[in-house]
Amino acid sequence: MTDMRTAFAAAAEDLLDADPLSAVVLAEISADLFAKAFARHPERVLNVGIREQLMMSVAGGLALAGLRPIVHSYAPFLVSRAFEQVKLDLAHQGGRAVLVSVGASYDAARGGRTHQAPEDVALLDTLPGFATHVPGHPDEVPGLLSQAMADLFGPNGHSSYLRLSATANKEAFPVSPRLRVVKPGAQAVVIAVGPMLDPVLDAVADLDVTVAYATTVRPFDEAGLRELASAAGQSVVLVEPYLAGTSARPVAEALASRPHRLLGLGVPRTELRRYGTPEDHSRLYGLDAPGIRRSVTAFLGA
Amino acid sequence: MTLMTGDEKHTPSATSTLDVIWVLYDKVLRVTPETLEDPERDRFLLSKGHGPAAFYAVLAAKGFVPESWLPGFGDVDSRLGYHPDRNLVPGVEIGSGSLGHGLPLGVGLAHGLLAQGRTRPRVFVLVGDAELDEGSNNEAIVYAGAVGLPNLTVVAVDNSSASYGWGPGGIESHFAVSGWAVTRVNGRDHAALLSALNVAPGRPRLVVAATEPKG
Numbered sequence: 225m226t227d228m229r230t231a232f233a234a235a236a237e238d239l240l241d242a243d244p245l246s247a248v249v250l251a252e253i254s255a256d257l258f259a260k261a262f263a264r265h266p267e268r269v270l271n272v273g274i275r276e277q278l279m280m281s282v283a284g285g286l287a288l289a290g291l292r293p294i295v296h297s298y299a300p301f302l303v304s305r306a307f308e309q310v311k312l313d314l315a316h317q318g319g320r321a322v323l324v325s326v327g328a329s330y331d332a333a334r335g336g337r338t339h340q341a342p343e344d345v346a347l348l349d350t351l352p353g354f355a356t357h358v359p360g361h362p363d364e365v366p367g368l369l370s371q372a373m374a375d376l377f378g379p380n381g382h383s384s385y386l387r388l389s390a391t392a393n394k395e396a397f398p399v400s401p402r403l404r405v406v407k408p409g410a411q412a413v414v415i416a417v418g419p420m421l422d423p424v425l426d427a428v429a430d431l432d433v434t435v436a437y438a439t440t441v442r443p444f445d446e447a448g449l450r451e452l453a454s455a456a457g458q459s460v461v462l463v464e465p466y467l468a469g470t471s472a473r474p475v476a477e478a479l480a481s482r483p484h485r486l487l488g489l490g491v492p493r494t495e496l497r498r499y500g501t502p503e504d505h506s507r508l509y510g511l512d513a514p515g516i517r518r519s520v521t522a523f524l525g526a
Numbered sequence: 527m528t529l530m531t532g533d534e535k536h537t538p539s540a541t542s543t544l545d546v547i548w549v550l551y552d553k554v555l556r557v558t559p560e561t562l563e564d565p566e567r568d569r570f571l572l573s574k575g576h577g578p579a580a581f582y583a584v585l586a587a588k589g590f591v592p593e594s595w596l597p598g599f600g601d602v603d604s605r606l607g608y609h610p611d612r613n614l615v616p617g618v619e620i621g622s623g624s625l626g627h628g629l630p631l632g633v634g635l636a637h638g639l640l641a642q643g644r645t646r647p648r649v650f651v652l653v654g655d656a657e658l659d660e661g662s663n664n665e666a667i668v669y670a671g672a673v674g675l676p677n678l679t680v681v682a683v684d685n686s687s688a689s690y691g692w693g694p695g696g697i698e699s700h701f702a703v704s705g706w707a708v709t710r711v712n713g714r715d716h717a718a719l720l721s722a723l724n725v726a727p728g729r730p731r732l733v734v735a736a737t738e739p740k741g
Contacts (some may be wrong), residue, residue, distance in 0.1 A: 237594050247641065267641040275665035285634020288619070290565065290643060308624065309662075313631055316621050318613050455575075 228388035229326045230364045233257035235366035236294055236324075236500060239373060240265050246373065247286050247293045251279040251356065254326070280306040284313030292376050293410035294369075298332075299325035299341035299387070307347055315351045320383045322372040323348075326420075327391035327489045328372055329466050330505040333498075342467045344387065344492035349442065352381040354443035357359045358418030358465065360393040385442075391419040391502055392492070401440040403448040409433035411524050412485075413452040414458035416469075417441055420463045423506070428514035428520055433461075440471065441471055446478035453511055458484040463511070467491055487523045489516065530599035530606075533644040542685045542737045543652060544580035547572075549719045550650060551584050559589045562616055568647050570636060571620045571638070573628020573653040574683070575609040582606050582615075590617030611721060626660025629653055629680060633666045636678040645677070646698045648726065652681045657699055659707040669716075670730045671704030678730045679704075679723065686739040701732040 226234075233254065239246045247268040248258060253273045255262075262269040268291070272278045276297060283293040295302065303310065314321055314369035319424040325344065332339035334404050348354045355375060357368040365388065372384035397404060403415065406425065421437050428435060434456050438445065441464075453460055454515045458479065462471050468490030475486055491509055498508065506512040510519060527544070550570055557567040572581050586593045591606075598604035600645070605614040610625025619635075622628055632651040634728055639647050653663065682697050692700060700706035707727040712716040713735030722733045 245642075247638075267637075272665070272669050275669060278633065279667040281627060281630030281662070281666070282634035282637060285631045285636070286638040286641075288631065288635050289638025289642065291638045309627070309630070312621070312624055312627055316611075316630075349555060418648045463643055 226362050227390060228255065228365050229254065231362040231365040232296075232324055232369060232388055234385070235369045236296075237296075238367065239259045239369070240268060243373070245291050247291045249283045249286070249293055249295045250280050251276045251297050251301065253298050253301070254510070268392075270399040276301045276306045277309050280309035281313045282308065284319045285315055287314065287319030287321055288317065291340070292322075292373060293322060294322045296324045298325040298339065299344050300339060303341060303344040303347055307435065310348070313440040314383060315353070318367065320376045320381055320386050322369070322376065323387065324369070324386040324388065326388045326390075329392070330502055331505060333500050333502050333505045336499065337495055337497075338370060345385070345441065345464075345466045346470045348385050349473070354381040354442060355382060355384040355440065356385060356387065359395035360386045360421050360437070360440050362392060362416040363396035364399055368439065370506060371399065380494065387418070387466070389419050391465075393419060393422045397437060397439075399439065401443070403436040403438055403445045403452060405434060405452070407435040409456065410455055412520070413449070413456040413526055414463060414520060415449075417462070417464045419509050420465050421510070423511065423513045423516055424463050425517035431520065431524070433520065444471060444474035444478065446474060447479045453479060453484060458482055459523070460484060460516050462485045462489060462525060463516060464488070465511070467493070485523075487519065489519055527579050527583045529593070529596035529723045541580065542683050542740070543574070543577070544583070544654065545582045545714050546681055546683060546719055546735045547580050549716050550723065551588050553720050554723045555650070556647075558615070559616065562590075565642075565644060569619050569620070569649045569653045571622070571628045571632050571635070571649065572610060572618070573620075573622055573632075573651050574625070574657050575622030575637055576654075577610070578606070578610045581610065583616070585617050589700065591615060614741060625657040626662035629663050630666040632678060632680075633670050633675065636670075636675045639677060640675070648677050648679060650679050650681060650723075652683065655682055655684040655686065655692065658682065658697060658700075659688055667701055667706070671701070671706050674705065674729045674730045676726065676730070679733065680730070681723070681733045681735055683735050683737060685737045696734065698732055698734050706730045706732045708732040708734070710734040710736060
């Protein structure tokens, strides 16, 4: 099985061939994956060197010129390092682009905090209009990228963020902006975002809870959540592979008119200061199957 | 400009840029109120968004915005803020104010025009000498010099306001070492500005427009 990053590069290469206004902007990272595309489209595959501010501003300038840029780098360098450029050179100008990161929260567990970005979705959540897609399987990447590129168009067009990870579920699902019920249950609805689906399913296999899978978290499927929560005691558990509670706001907005309970699982703010593997970090954060099970059981019993 | 009052802090910034902005709109830029959406128009990016009074005055004089907009400068009902917003003002190509954004945006814009085969339009970015303190400019200067964007011209208004200066070689030495064509002219001399701005040397160009030091 190919990984999400390779699937993305192949899909982006197809887009570059098919759409003469598409462009890719890089800051060295993944340049090797785009070598063939660069050879064919040197004027639309731009590697600006190790200059992430410039990478994002160049995308903003390309958008002003009428192009449709894909900006790609490692998550902390794409989002938090160049955040003012995302805010001002894209959002404030009214420009649109598709941001695609790799690395996620702790793919680089051995790399330490500098290469980890649990804060990315929360940061982009402070800007108007960004859609956020979190695929859970490489086969979901091309469809989400096409969707993000199509969403650049029109009066209601907008930018999007694709958050890729080296961690993936065993099975892919057809791409949908809606919550997809994977397992029905009555005591709570557990929303598993992207690669959290497999550990969630392992964690709650024998519990009477609904498991709903989400790859598109912004905009959040508020109507779908209201429906599922009504059939599950108005109890909601979010299991997100980034900062814990990131989606608590849209959940609270969706359920504002009714009493409800919410548990937000994800990566804590506290720095772990440990290395090891992504599996180690999931375990230490309580985001592996036993950890999720402990949290969900406690929530149900409370 | 006397129609716009209130932005006292930014008055020196505004007056230092008036001559060069006037020469650009009067003699150099191929853009009019009728060609605002023409992809073949020249682009002027006011990166130094502080003190936009001179910019607004020139836009009004050239018919991009009504002169009646000027007196309300900065008011809640005005489209003209203390920093300009491209989504509010016809003829404003970028919203600016936070320093160090215009030149990197201009690099992307220059790339984007060339990628569509539009070799005629030129991109002009106006920066201030102190604005160049922002490191984002350095990323753009080195990169643009290396890839040699021929449609990009930076006008650096130098009123000696950078606290640490730019050394004996001036601003231009920092661009020249990255492969830019550079020149320095008197920022109040319209003929000198015109002849410097009209040159398209086949690589990125810096025109330092020197004015009296900011008081």
